[in-house]
Amino acid sequence: MLKVENLSAGYGDIIAVRDLSFSLERGxxxxxxxxxxxxxxxxxxxxxxxxxxxxGTIKMDGRDITATKVEARISSGLAIVPEGRRIFPDLSVHENLIVGGHVVSAKIMTDGIDYVYTVYPRLAERRNQAAGSLSGGEQQMLAMGRALISQPQLLIVDELSLGLMPKVVDECYAVLQTLKQNNIGVLLVEQNTERALSVADKIRVLEAGNLTWSGSATDAKNNNSLRQSLMGIS
Ligand SMILES: Nc1ncnc2c1ncn2[C@@H]1O[C@H](COP(=O)(O)OP(=O)(O)O)[C@@H](O)[C@H]1O
Ligand SMILES: [Mg+2]
Known part of the structure; x- marks a missing residue:
């Protein structure tokens, strides 16, 4: 589904990641x-x-999406839950979802919001509540819900468990399992190595912008020195 080749990215003269290649299939x-x-x-x-x-190049289902705008990438099936969640605390849950759906058509938005409320009944119950008054776990649900409005084929999640209680992290990971079962691909960034290993199929390790380890989650689990080095940083 997603094929990335020799990707380098950065900010002006700063190169944050270089020459990265990886691919991801549905589910x-x-x-x-x-x-x-x-x-x-x-x-x-x-x-x-x-x-x-x-x-480098980024292809989604064989189509080159390199250099396209964010709206086009959403149309091609990508969506992101950014680091830090970035919800609007003064807006209601429902308004936050609408803001997240602004680049999709009205029909997709209506269907998408129904879909999100089915995945997260707790958000439906709190639809008129200010997002800032939700618990940390509910805010992460809202951030994920907002990304799911476009019903993506590939969900990108940055720092899923950061700052959340273990029970809430369990709930977030249960949702990832459901997405996987629904044949949706997930690109995950996670400080909690054990959690990541529990759900991932593939692992890629980055150090100072370079890919330093690449393999299956099974191989990563069996690699004690890798696990030790990753524990040290999380
Ligand atoms: N907005 C930015 N402007 C300039 N440099 C940045 C910016 N964001 C991140 N960087 C730099 O890019 C590198 C990678 O950062 P980042 O991708 O945030 O790493 P990670 O998510 O793995 O912690 C770091 O050296 C960081 O300082
Ligand atoms: Mg980060």
Whole structure:
């Protein structure tokens, strides 16, 4: 579904990630691991068209989406839950979902919001409540719900578990499993290595903008020295 070749991305003269290649099929989860500043968020944001791409190609279902705008990438099936969630605290839950759906057609938005309320009944119950008054876990649900409005084929999630209680993290991971079962691909960035290994099919490790380890989650689980080094940074 997604094929990325020799991607480099950055900010002006700063190269945040270089020469990165990877692919993802429907229903697969790929997790990027690595220390702060490794280039994980820059990679995800570049895929979405939100950070400058310096070189390489991005293809979705064989179609080259390199250099297209964020709206076109959403149409091709991508959506992102950004690091830090970025919800609007003074707007209601429902308004936050509408804001998230602004680049899709009215029909897709209506269907999308129904879909989100089915996935997250708790958001439906709190649709008129200010988003800022939700618990941390509910805010993460809202951030994920907002990304799901366009009913993406590939959901990109940056720092899924950051700042959440273990029980809430369980709920978030249960949703990822459901997406996987529905044949949706997930690109995940996660500081919690064990959680990432529990859901991922593929692992890519970044260090200072370079890919330093690449393999299946099974191989990563069996690689004690890799796990030790990843524990040290999370
Ligand atoms: N807006 C920005 N402007 C300039 N440099 C940035 C910006 N955002 C991130 N960087 C730099 O890009 C590199 C990778 O950062 P980032 O992708 O956020 O890493 P990670 O998500 O792995 O912590 C870092 O050196 C960081 O300082
Ligand atoms: Mg980051």
């Amino acid at each position: 697969q989860v790929l997790a990027f691991l690595g220390a702060n500043g490794a280039g994980k968020s820059s990679t995800l944001m570049c895929l979405m068209g939100l950070v400058e791409q310096k070189s």
